[in-house]
Amino acid sequence: MIEEELVRKIVEVFSYVEAKVKRVRRVEVKVSREKLPEVAKYLRSIGFKHLSAISCVDRPQHGIFELVYHLWSYENRVHLMLKTTIPRNKPKYVTMINVWPNAFVYERDIWEFFGIEFEGHPDLRHFILDYWDDIPPLRKDFNHLEYIKRKYGVYDPEKEYYLR
Amino acid sequence: MSIQEMRRIGGEGSRETFELIIGPVHMETENFSIIVTVEGDTVVEAKVNAGFLHRAFEKLAENRTYIQNVPLLLRVCVPDPDHAETAYSMAVEQLLDIEIPDRAKYIRTIVLEMARISAHLFWTFGMSAAVGLYTVGQWSVADRERFIELFEELTGARIYHIYNFPGGVRYDIPMGWTDKLMKVVNHMEKRLKEYDKVFFENDILITRSRGLAKISTEEAISLGVTGPNLRATGVPYDFRKLDPYAAYPYIDFEIPTGKYGDAYDRIMVRRREIEISLNIIKQAIKELPSGPIMAPIPHPLYYNVPPGDAYARVESSKGEFGFYVVSDGSDRPWRVHIRGPSFIHGVQLLEKLLKNVRIADIPVVLKSLDNCPPDIDR
Numbered sequence: 030m031i032e033e034e035l036v037r038k039i040v041e042v043f044s045y046v047e048a049k050v051k052r053v054r055r056v057e058v059k060v061s062r063e064k065l066p067e068v069a070k071y072l073r074s075i076g077f078k079h080l081s082a083i084s085c086v087d088r089p090q091h092g093i094f095e096l097v098y099h100l101w102s103y104e105n106r107v108h109l110m111l112k113t114t115i116p117r118n119k120p121k122y123v124t125m126i127n128v129w130p131n132a133f134v135y136e137r138d139i140w141e142f143f144g145i146e147f148e149g150h151p152d153l154r155h156f157i158l159d160y161w162d163d164i165p166p167l168r169k170d171f172n173h174l175e176y177i178k179r180k181y182g183v184y185d186p187e188k189e190y191y192l193r
Numbered sequence: 194m195s196i197q198e199m200r201r202i203g204g205e206g207s208r209e210t211f212e213l214i215i216g217p218v219h220m221e222t223e224n225f226s227i228i229v230t231v232e233g234d235t236v237v238e239a240k241v242n243a244g245f246l247h248r249a250f251e252k253l254a255e256n257r258t259y260i261q262n263v264p265l266l267l268r269v270c271v272p273d274p275d276h277a278e279t280a281y282s283m284a285v286e287q288l289l290d291i292e293i294p295d296r297a298k299y300i301r302t303i304v305l306e307m308a309r310i311s312a313h314l315f316w317t318f319g320m321s322a323a324v325g326l327y328t329v330g331q332w333s334v335a336d337r338e339r340f341i342e343l344f345e346e347l348t349g350a351r352i353y354h355i356y357n358f359p360g361g362v363r364y365d366i367p368m369g370w371t372d373k374l375m376k377v378v379n380h381m382e383k384r385l386k387e388y389d390k391v392f393f394e395n396d397i398l399i400t401r402s403r404g405l406a407k408i409s410t411e412e413a414i415s416l417g418v419t420g421p422n423l424r425a426t427g428v429p430y431d432f433r434k435l436d437p438y439a440a441y442p443y444i445d446f447e448i449p450t451g452k453y454g455d456a457y458d459r460i461m462v463r464r465r466e467i468e469i470s471l472n473i474i475k476q477a478i479k480e481l482p483s484g485p486i487m488a489p490i491p492h493p494l495y496y497n498v499p500p501g502d503a504y505a506r507v508e509s510s511k512g513e514f515g516f517y518v519v520s521d522g523s524d525r526p527w528r529v530h531i532r533g534p535s536f537i538h539g540v541q542l543l544e545k546l547l548k549n550v551r552i553a554d555i556p557v558v559l560k561s562l563d564n565c566p567p568d569i570d571r
Contacts, residue, residue, distance in 0.1 A: 052287065054436060055504070078414050081506070082532040084517045099504055099517065099532070103414070103428075106435050108504060131417035134540050142251075157244035157570055166252060173252055 031105050032056050038075075043068055056109045062122065065113045069098070069128050076102040077109055080129035085139045087169045092117045094145060098125070115145065124149040142167040208232060215555065217245045225539070225566040227559075231552060239547035241540050246570040254529040259285055259496055262526065264355050266516075269531055270568045271352075272315050275308035276509035278357045281529075283438060283505035284518040285359035288498045289490070295440075296484045297361035302440040302477045303374070304347070304356060305507070306470040310381070311340040312510035313467050316563050320460060321392055323556035324401050329392035336384055339377045346370060361487035371478050378471050385468060393464050402456035406546040406558045409454060416545070417537045420512025421466065422562055425451035425458035432508040444476050456561035463563065466510075496524050511535060511563050533568030540569060 035056060036048045046068060047059040060068050081099035088095060098111040115122050124147040125132040136147045137156055144165035147153065155161060164171050202210045209232070216226030224245050230238040250269060254262050267278035279301060286293065293301075314337040318330035341351050347370060348354035348363070356363050392398060408418070410426040423430055429448040433441045449465035451458025491497065500522040506515035512534030519528040539562070546558055 079419075080417050081504075081513060081515055082517065082530065084528070084530040086502075086519050086528045097502075097517065099515070101436075103430055103435070108436065108506075110502075110504065129417070130415050131537055131541055134536060138536075157247050159244060166249070171252075173249070 032107055035105065035107060035109075039068075039072075042071060051110075054107055056107055057112065058109060059112045062113045062115055065111070066123060066125070066128075069111065069125060072100060072109065072111065073128050076104045078129075079103060080125075080131055080135075081108075083125075083132060083135035083139060085143045085145065085167075087117075087143065087167065089117065089169050094120060094143060096122065096139075096145075120145040122147055126150065141165065144168065202230060204232065210237065213552070216242075223564075223566050225569065227543070227547070227555070229547065229552075229555070234552045236547050236550050236552065236555070239544050241544055243540070243566065243569045246567045248567075248571070250531060250571050251529055254526060256525065258524050259359065259498060259526060260493060262529070263358060264353070266529070266531070267353055267355065268567075269533060269571060270509070270511070270514070270535075270565045272565065273308055273312040273510050274353050275304055275357065276507045276514050277531075278355065279305060279439070280505050280507045280509075280514050280516045281518070282357050282359045283507070284503045284516040285498065287503035287505055288501055288518060288520050289359065290499075291360060291488045291490065293361045293488050294485045295482045296365075297486045297488070298440040299477050299481050300362050300366065300486065301357055302444065303474055303481075304344075304354075304362070305439065306473045306477070307340050307344065307374075309510045310467055310470050311337045311344075313463050313470075314340075316463065316510070316560070317388070317392070320560045323560040324398050326392055326395060326397060329388055332384070332388070332391075336381060339380070343370070343374055343377060346373070358487070360490040361485075363487075365486050366481075371481070374474065375478065378474055381471055382468070385464075388464075393461065398460070399457060401554070402460060402557055402561060404453070405456040405554055406550060406561065407453060407455045408542070408546065413454070413542075416542055418512070418542055419537075420508065420510075420534055420563075421462040422459055422512065422538060422542070424448065425462045426454035427452055432506055432513055436506060438505075438507060440477060440480075443480070444473055446473050446476075456557055459561045459563075497522060498524070498526075506532070509534060511565055512538065514568075531568070531571050533565070533571065535565040535568045538562045539564040539566060 032050045036050055039048050049057055051057050077100040079101040081101055084097040086095040093114040094117055096113050100109040122145060124136055136150050139145050140153045141158055142165055200212050202212055204210045211231050213229050213231050214226055217224050225243045228240045228242055229236045263278055266281045267274040269277045314333040317333040321330035344354055345351050348356040410428050413423050413426050427450050429450050431448045446469050449462050451462050498520040500520050502519040504515060504517045506513050515532035517530040518526050521527040550558055
C-alpha cells in the first residue's frame with residue numbers, strides 16, 4: 030500500500046515526526062513547530078506540490094492553535110495532513126510562501142480570522158473583514174450573538190427600534 | 194471589503210496611469226471588485242477586493258448540529274450547490290465511518306453530473322456575454338431550465354436541493370424520471386452542435402480568447418489551481434479519477450485537456466466536459482442498481498459524531514471543493530473549514546493573469562476562469 034510505504038519513508042528520514050495512515054488515501058503527519066519548515070520542504074520535493082488549504086483549529090482548552098496543511102500528491106494520489114500546534118498566547122509563526130506560493134492567501138485568511146501573524150508574509154492586510162474592530166472572529170472566545178447586541182443594539186418591541 | 198473612488202496615480206500624456214474600479218455591482222464580476230491600475234488601456238496591476246458576500250458560514254456552522262449544517266453549507270457557491278453539500282456529507286460520513294449504499298452512489302453521480310452541466314450552461318451565458326455573443330447565452334439558460342425542472346421533480350427544489358445527506362440521498366428516483374432525463378440528455382447532445390456553430394467555433398470567440406492569459410502547468414500547480422483551469426494546461430488531473438467518490442470508480446469516462454493553457458483552452462475544456470457529463474449520466478442510468486438509498490445513520494436527537502477530523506473533496510464544476518470537519522464528540526462540529534476553488538482562482542491567479550491584459554479583455558479572462566465570488570468570501 031502506497032500510504033504505508035510513504036509513512037515508513039517519512040519516519041525513516043525524520044525520526045521525530047508522528048505519522049500514521051488514517052484511511053485510504055489519507056495520511057496524517059504531526060510535527061513540532063520548529064521542525065515543520067524542513068519537513069515541508071522535504072514533502073514538497075517528494076511530490077506534495079499541491080497545497081489544498083491551510084486550516085486553523087482553535088483549542089482554548091489546551092491553549093493552542095492547531096495548523097493543518099492539506100497537501101496532495103498528484104503522483105502518489107495521497108492526501109497528507111501536516112499538523113502542528115502553536116501556543117495561543119503567542120500567536121506567531123513563519124510563512125510557507127517559499128514552499129507553496131498559494132500559502133499567501135490562506136495565511137492572510139488565518140491572520141484575519143484567528144489573529145496568527147506569519148513572519149515573512151509580505152501583505153498581511155484585511156481582505157474580507159475591512160474595518161473589523163473586535164477580536165478575530167473565528168476564535169472560540171468570540172461570541173457572535175453578544176457582538177451583534179453590542180454593535181447594533183437589542184430590538185425593543187414596544188418602541189419598535191434597536192436600543193444600544 | 195472597502196469602497197473607494199477612482200483616482201489618477203501618475204505619469205503624463207499617453208503614459209498617464211489611473212486606478213480603475215470594476216465592481217462590486219457588475220455583471221461580469223458578480224459581487225466582488227477588482228482595482229486595476231491602467232496605463233492607456235493596458236492593465237499594469239490588479240488587486241482583488243472581496244468581502245461583499247461574507248456570510249460567516251464557518252462561524253455559524255460551529256453553532257449548528259451536523260444535520261442543520263447541510264442546508265447552511267450548500268449555500269457557499271450559488272451556481273453549484275450540489276457539490277458543496279456532497280463534499281460536506283462525505284466529510285461527515287468519513288467521521289461516522291459509514292459507507293453509503295450502491296444505489297445512493299449512482300444517484301449522487303447522476304445528480305452531481307446534472308449539477309455540473311447546469312453550472313457549465315450558466316457559465317456559457319456569462320462567457321457569451323463577455324465576448325458579446327448574447328444569442329447562445331439565451332439558449333443555454335433555457336436549456337439549463339430543463340435540468341432545473343428535473344431537479345425540482347427529484348428533490349422538490351430548484352436551486353438549493355438539500356438532497357445529498359450524510360448517509361446517502363434523501364428521496365428515491367420517482368417513476369418515469371429517468372426517461373425524462375434521457376430525453377433531456379438526447380436533446381442536449383443535439384443542442385451542443387448548434388452551440389458549436391454559433392459560439393464555440395465562432396471566429397469572434399477564437400480571436401478574442403486564443404493566447405489570452407496563458408499559464409503553464411508548473412505555475413498552475415504551484416499556485417494550487419484545480420479543475421478545468423488546470424486541465425486546460427494539458428494535464429488530466431481530475432479528482433473524480435484521482436480521489437474517487439460516489440460511483441465514479443465504476444464508470445468509464447475520459448478527461449478533456451487543453452494544450453496551451455490560455456482562455457480558449459479553458460473554454461473548450463468546459464465545453465467538452467458538458468458532453469462527457471452527458472455520457473456519464475447515460476451510463477449511470479443504465480447501470481443504476483436497486484436497493485436502499487440511505488445507510489443507517491444515528492438518531493437525529495443523539496447524532497453524536499466520534500472525535501476526530503476528516504477532509505473530503507469533490508471535483509466541482511470549478512475545481513476542487515473540499516471540507517475539513519473537526520469533531521469533538523458532541524452533536525455540533527468543532528470547526529468546519531471550507532476550501533473553495535475560487536479562493537485561488539479568483540484572487541491569486543486572477544491578479545497574476547490580469548497583468549498586461551487590455552481593459553476590454555478583463556471580462557473574458559474573468560469568465561474563462563469561472564470564478565465564483567461567494568466561495569471566496571464564505
